[in-house]
Amino acid sequence: MFKPYCPNCKTIINREDWNSFGYGSPIFTCPKCNKEFLDKRVHEPAIEGIGTDINKINISLNLKIALLSTTIWITCWYAVTIVPYKFKFPCYMCGSFLLLIALLSWMTVGRIAFGKEAKTIRKLIKESEQRLQDKEYAQKLLKYGYKVPEKYLSA
Numbered sequence: 001m002f003k004p005y006c007p008n009c010k011t012i013i014n015r016e017d018w019n020s021f022g023y024g025s026p027i028f029t030c031p032k033c034n035k036e037f038l039d040k041r042v043h044e045p046a047i048e049g050i051g052t053d054i055n056k057i058n059i060s061l062n063l064k065i066a067l068l069s070t071t072i073w074i075t076c077w078y079a080v081t082i083v084p085y086k087f088k089f090p091c092y093m094c095g096s097f098l099l100l101i102a103l104l105s106w107m108t109v110g111r112i113a114f115g116k117e118a119k120t121i122r123k124l125i126k127e128s129e130q131r132l133q134d135k136e137y138a139q140k141l142l143k144y145g146y147k148v149p150e151k152y153l154s155a
């Protein structure tokens with residue numbers, strides 16, 4: 001976790017509206033010397049996007065595991081009915097194990113897609129969009145060199 005600090009007087013800024021993910025307004029006003037400054041480590045989600053690569057990788061990996069384990073589980077379950085008697089038990093055990101993995105993977109996929117992480121991301125983007133409704137703020141970001149979408153700039 002980092003804290004933005006004033007490049008002028010090195011005062012550390014404690015702000016509520018940015019979080020440990022580093023999303024929020026990158027523009028800060030120093031409470032001590034009143035100078036405005038930019039901290040590029042803080043990202044405005046509606047402009048810069050959310051770097052949820054970690055979540056994306058996790059979801060695709062979990063989805064693969066979920067699909068694969070489900071397929072193997074179904075295969076094993078089916079195999080139980082056709083293999084010779086002495087192989088039934090191993091097939092059954094293997095199937096049960098894979099069913100467990102499948103369930104856990106599907107739960108993880110669901111949690112990533114609809115759970116807390118997804119909610120947090122949606123919230124961050126919404127907050128960002130609300131900040132950008134302020135034309136003055138949008139113009140400021142533009143001046144700092146951000147690629148502000150046209151919809152936030154036009155009056």
Ligand SMILES: [Zn+2]
Binds near residue numbers: 011
């Ligand atoms: Zn300062």
